[in-house]
Amino acid sequence: MTKEISRRQFLKGAFMLGASILVSGCTGTAKNLTVASKTADGNKKEETSSGNAEVLVIGAGIAGLAAARELRSAGYKVVILEGRDRIGGRLWTDRSCPDFPFDRGASWIHGIRGNPIADMAKHWNIAGVPFDYDSKALYGSDGTLLSDEEIDRIYERFDGLMTYLEDIREGLEEDSRMSMKQAFDRWIDGVRLSESERTGLDYAINTEIEHEYAADISELSLLNGDWGREREGGDTLITGGYGGIAAGLAEDLDIRLGHLVRRIEWDRNHVNVITNRARFRADRVVVTLPLGVLKSGNVIFSPELPETKRRAIRNIGMGVLNKLYLRFPEPFWDENSSMLGYISQIKGEWAEFVNLAKYTGQPALVGFSAAANARMMEKGSDERVVASAMDVLRTIYGEDIPDPTGWKITRWGTDPFAYGSYSFMAPGASGKDIEELARPVGGRLFFAGEATSGEYAATVHGAYFSGIREAKRIGKLER
Ligand SMILES: Cc1cc2nc3c(=O)[nH]c(=O)nc-3n(C[C@H](O)[C@H](O)[C@H](O)COP(=O)(O)OP(=O)(O)OC[C@H]3O[C@@H](n4cnc5c(N)ncnc54)[C@H](O)[C@@H]3O)c2cc1C
Structure with a gap:
């Protein structure tokens, strides 16, 4: 009614x-707006048609940038693949x-x-x-x-x-x-x-x-x-452009804009990521795709993700x-x-x-x-x-x-790069779903992003902490 x-x-x-x-x-x-944002916060790097990295990070939002920066300072060769023609994701200053x-x-x-x-x-x-x-x-x-x-x-x-x-x-x-x-x-x-x-x-x-x-x-x-x-x-209202945080974090990172990830293939040794333009290979990948994108099924995982993770993706809600x-x-x-x-x-x-x-x-x-x-x-x-x-x-x-x-x-x-604003707890969802969403798969796939943050989901700092968490997790593994 x-x-x-x-x-x-x-x-x-x-x-x-x-x-x-x-x-x-x-x-x-x-x-x-896209063009304006790109010139303000964009960080376009020279294109390559394919490439290898120790770690690929999918998504140049705050979680992906945090993970990449942390990994790079630990000495890893990192490449970020971003589908949009700008960085920042849900941090977007127009x-x-x-x-x-x-x-x-x-x-x-x-x-x-x-x-x-x-x-x-x-x-x-x-x-x-x-x-x-x-x-x-x-x-x-x-x-x-x-x-x-x-x-x-x-x-x-x-x-x-x-x-x-x-x-x-x-x-x-x-x-x-x-x-x-x-x-x-x-x-x-x-x-x-x-x-x-x-x-x-x-x-x-x-x-x-x-x-x-x-x-x-x-x-x-x-x-x-x-x-x-x-x-x-207390809370601070940013008046100088929140995108500046993303731009600061992105400095000197290897970010490939306009690479829409379509498929992530993984086995016990490697990960292959296929975008609309190229194929990349790495030892590990940090997936920071928004929950809305994971729900859409637009990105194919092969072999598919474990049922516990797929259930978590279904259970947690994506709000607008x-x-x-x-x-x-x-x-x-x-x-x-x-x-x-x-x-x-x-x-x-x-x-x-x-x-x-x-x-x-x-x-x-x-x-x-x-x-x-x-x-x-x-x-x-x-x-x-x-x-x-x-x-x-x-x-x-x-x-x-x-x-x-x-x-x-x-x-x-x-928005096909987000399908929502941030995650929420739908009926039947619990902290266990967040844990499942954040759980690595096969020692190759790692998951970050606001929806994986147990304590601070739906926030910028929650996304940031999640990226650092996964970078540290990878840092503990044998190289
Ligand atoms: C309207 C609105 C208001 C908000 N207000 C606040 C607030 O005031 N304070 C606060 O703390 N939080 C707020 N949030 C939440 C906050 O913005 C998010 O939690 C945070 O920015 C999420 O960061 P992330 O890195 O997890 O995801 P994202 O920033 O979404 O990053 C994921 C990246 O993956 C990319 N991507 C998606 N699909 C593909 C693909 N197939 N291939 C390659 N790349 C892909 C996206 O383009 C994006 O750049 C707000 C969000 C919205 C939308």
Whole structure:
């Protein structure tokens, strides 16, 4: 039902955008963004049609770069094969706006204390600012600003739900396949909520849980959905381009861009990797393919991976979080708040915008959309997506606000090099699946990437640590 309504509203939004939106030079199409990103962060090396290495690393995202760098400093001959024409993977700074590097993937360093990513940002002078999640102007469905009391009531209800979920969780068996939504349905049966109380609660569920894990509560395991450890020290919003971390790590590494890996053949002695352009041979390979790509089956392993690993690939979920960057002639919103929240009657509809004006001085907002809502949005044209966000902003700030002068939209769910934004714990998945995903195969295949990180999945530092982990594992083996 919710989905039906949201689709209708979405289409209505498209119609209402009007023809007056001007497309500025800061508005990227997928094509020119790739080029901009390549010049900013690209590290193209001279092509060879094939080659040998001691270790091949598949993927020049943060995990692959970390693994390659660690291996190279241990004296290994390493070659990275990357399918895209840029490095960084889900760290992707779009530099097509002259005055602001927009991160299409990760934006925050989560927990800066003792975090190597924070150290690298400092080392390479990549600007960032402490981010205050509590500074939020929250608006109701009709566009009116909520009072502190109204906000407190929403979060009291949400806390009540969380306590209930925790109670149920404590009684679950280790192999429970119960989703958060199933437990929520039991709880909601016993409470009486008005329509506006329910939309307020849906807002809290969406922004506190579904944006965080990039999955609907129906897709999240009740037992393990909140898997992973948080780091301390607060979060930093990177404003100087997260891609700079990838560029720093990539320095002097042998990276072959545009090598789409199609097949990985392995036996007891060697690994052969076949790309769209060449064939490579190595003693070992570190596979950092995103979970979404492993799930797609687009890369063939021969012989196939053990059933335990294939089960882990099926069990762990791959979520979607997308961003919409909107640039305006000048800010018309609450410039002091870090975020703008909107309690839509349609769950998940532009519930949160980050106020870039506060952190960068740029008249721009970044809207977020996650899970089912994000997947649905990916099917629409740019104009439809922008129009649906403008509907929300006009409900809050009035019909007279200007059209955006430019926009950028991500579509991570359909990106063939990722098929999603980051991993999550689906019903039935557990830490054992992460262990299986990370487990080497036959002493030849090694696996890294955010989804293999037991403690810090779904993060940049988790991906980084996973690359170091596999490099060290290889370093312990006989050469
Ligand atoms: C919208 C969004 C917001 C996020 N926000 C944050 C945040 O604020 N903070 C945070 O810590 N994390 C965040 N994350 C998560 C973080 O970006 C990832 O966890 C991390 O970048 C993953 O790194 P990785 O090396 O594991 O994978 P990737 O970066 O995806 O690297 C894998 C590489 O493999 C390549 N590849 C894929 N298929 C092939 C193939 N067949 N052949 C050759 N190469 C291939 C890809 O192109 C890619 O370069 C966010 C992610 C997204 C998408």
